[in-house]
Amino acid sequence: MKIKIAENTGFCMGVRKAVLDIVNVINNSNETIYVLGPLIHNPQTVSILQSRGIITINSINDIENKIIAIRTHGIPKESLRLLKKNASKIINLTCPRVARVQGIVKKYSREGYYAIIIGDNHHAEVESVKSYADAGVIVISSVEDIKKIPDGLKYFVVAQTTFDECNFEEITEILQRKYNDILIFNTICDSTHKRQSDVINAIKDGIDTLVVVGGKNSANTKRLAQIGKNSNIKTFHIESEEELHDEDFKNSNYVLVTAGASTPGWIINNVLEKLYSISNKYTNHLLYFIIRFFEIAIRLNIISSIASFFMSLLIEKISGIWSSYKLPFLSALFIFIMYAVNNYFLKDTLKITNPFKYKLHKNNHFIILTSTIAAILFSVVITLNIKNYLSLFLYYSILLTGMIYSSSYFKSLINKYMFSLIKTIYSIKAIPADIGWIIVTLLIPACCAFQDNTLTEIHTGIVLSLIIFLSYLIISRNLLLDFIGFNGDLIIGNVTVPIILGINRAKYLFYVLSFLAMASVCYLSIFFNIKFIFFIINIIINYYLVLKILNLKYFISLKYEMLTDINLIIFILLCLFIIG
Numbered sequence: 001m002k003i004k005i006a007e008n009t010g011f012c013m014g015v016r017k018a019v020l021d022i023v024n025v026i027n028n029s030n031e032t033i034y035v036l037g038p039l040i041h042n043p044q045t046v047s048i049l050q051s052r053g054i055i056t057i058n059s060i061n062d063i064e065n066k067i068i069a070i071r072t073h074g075i076p077k078e079s080l081r082l083l084k085k086n087a088s089k090i091i092n093l094t095c096p097r098v099a100r101v102q103g104i105v106k107k108y109s110r111e112g113y114y115a116i117i118i119g120d121n122h123h124a125e126v127e128s129v130k131s132y133a134d135a136g137v138i139v140i141s142s143v144e145d146i147k148k149i150p151d152g153l154k155y156f157v158v159a160q161t162t163f164d165e166c167n168f169e170e171i172t173e174i175l176q177r178k179y180n181d182i183l184i185f186n187t188i189c190d191s192t193h194k195r196q197s198d199v200i201n202a203i204k205d206g207i208d209t210l211v212v213v214g215g216k217n218s219a220n221t222k223r224l225a226q227i228g229k230n231s232n233i234k235t236f237h238i239e240s241e242e243e244l245h246d247e248d249f250k251n252s253n254y255v256l257v258t259a260g261a262s263t264p265g266w267i268i269n270n271v272l273e274k275l276y277s278i279s280n281k282y283t284n285h286l287l288y289f290i291i292r293f294f295e296i297a298i299r300l301n302i303i304s305s306i307a308s309f310f311m312s313l314l315i316e317k318i319s320g321i322w323s324s325y326k327l328p329f330l331s332a333l334f335i336f337i338m339y340a341v342n343n344y345f346l347k348d349t350l351k352i353t354n355p356f357k358y359k360l361h362k363n364n365h366f367i368i369l370t371s372t373i374a375a376i377l378f379s380v381v382i383t384l385n386i387k388n389y390l391s392l393f394l395y396y397s398i399l400l401t402g403m404i405y406s407s408s409y410f411k412s413l414i415n416k417y418m419f420s421l422i423k424t425i426y427s428i429k430a431i432p433a434d435i436g437w438i439i440v441t442l443l444i445p446a447c448c449a450f451q452d453n454t455l456t457e458i459h460t461g462i463v464l465s466l467i468i469f470l471s472y473l474i475i476s477r478n479l480l481l482d483f484i485g486f487n488g489d490l491i492i493g494n495v496t497v498p499i500i501l502g503i504n505r506a507k508y509l510f511y512v513l514s515f516l517a518m519a520s521v522c523y524l525s526i527f528f529n530i531k532f533i534f535f536i537i538n539i540i541i542n543y544y545l546v547l548k549i550l551n552l553k554y555f556i557s558l559k560y561e562m563l564t565d566i567n568l569i570i571f572i573l574l575c576l577f578i579i580g
Helices: 013-027 043-051 076-086 095-110 124-130 143-148 164-177 190-205 219-228 265-283 285-299 302-321 324-343 347-353 356-362 366-382 387-405 408-417 420-427 432-449 457-484 484-494 497-501 503-527 530-551 557-579
Strands: 002-005 033-036 052-056 069-070 088-093 112-120 137-140 155-159 209-213 235-237 254-259
Touching: 002 265, 013 033, 013 043, 013 088, 013 095, 013 235, 013 484, 043 052, 043 164, 043 484, 052 347, 069 076, 095 112, 095 124, 095 155, 112 124, 112 557, 137 143, 143 164, 155 164, 164 190, 190 209, 190 219, 190 254, 209 219, 209 265, 219 235, 254 265, 265 285, 265 356, 265 484, 265 557, 285 302, 285 356, 302 432, 302 457, 302 557, 324 347, 324 356, 324 366, 324 387, 324 432, 347 356, 347 484, 356 366, 366 387, 387 432, 420 432, 420 503, 432 457, 457 484, 457 497, 457 503, 457 530, 457 557, 484 497, 503 530, 530 557
Parallel strands: 002 254, 033 052, 033 069, 069 088, 112 137, 112 155, 209 235, 209 254
Antiparallel strands: none
């Protein structure tokens, strides 16, 4: 089954700006914000914003001294007048395209023109636009409605920005023949036009199935689905991947995925991943089971744990100490325990941003819990034979912190008692994980080597270079995962490095880390073992993945999570080659 994503899909310019603006306000204010009506026609996004403190109201009564946000569709001018009079602050999120239509109606109404609005009567946008028509207005949505237009001297026409392009052209052709001096403004958003053209062109290219993602009450989304139905194409209008069922696609060969202007990227990515899974299930059973195996290994952090084992082992080999695999096993167990426990604490977030990972943990809850308890007990048994008390103190301190850092109780303690720098570092999702991973996996073995006096002066430089490279592998992996989850993290309120710095600065940070990693690999190759030069492969793969992910608007998350961890598998194989 071939799966294609429409070129123009997801957030339009107006919705993207509104969501980014409201998220920015939420992130920088503790005050309650009220929105007149749903901000956008996407229930999942609206629900998330409500969970973050946005309150949707449907009346302008009782708005005194409140912060009021105007949704993307705009509001009638009388409501705006009352807001300016009574609200303490107004956040105007009206789409610029809608504001332009309001301006046209206002201008020509003042010149005595009668307004004809082609759109859906009672739609929020149309209600806001027609309030500016002081010289008379009628809303029509079909050719049959033309006969309802009252007699007048002069007319002008505008359209609801999400109206059907073909329907608009059919109506305006008749209006031009009927009224000689009529002024026609095609105010349909070019984003709407392009989405509809994508679907029409895909039907001509031979798609047999159309999946439209977006709110059931979204006008532009419903029209996309209607195009498919009118063309006798198997069409599914869904709000999330949960509405897709395997059996619906048994006979599908070519699927187009498109989405309405209010549909966020993380929902589109989830739909693509579900379709990808369905496709493999019906067309390639072997590939399906291989992918399922890797999904379990990746999303339970088994591959990360094995990679951590080899990182510690490599530090031991280079520094000349030998713990009978105790420290490498502790590293592997720590990674498994830390992520297993924190995925439990973050299950509500996972349910939204990564439902597949959430279901994996939910369906295998007993096995994961039992494995985590066993891993904790095993780590205790291993440490009984370790006499380096500094390493033991570090390990148990980091293990305890790593296990509880995502819990609500620990979060409240940090926010209540710690100074701002600690709060900021703690709030950035990947940084506590990076710090814990680096300390347990790299620094504890290195500390053991320093305490045992096994390092010569040249070995110290080599171990430090190795630590720099391995730290790069850890940080870059988590940074790649942050790039993959950027859309969902932004809306849900997760604080990540790309969100704090911005995508471009985070990308340049990755380049700096890659340069340091490259320098450390060269140093190791020249002064210790030429085989280390092969670690450049890991740097090249990471570089490719960053460029690929940042150039894609939507993608199958699992595919790039797999590629990210396959790079760790390559690292493991290279370790085996170097250790020999």
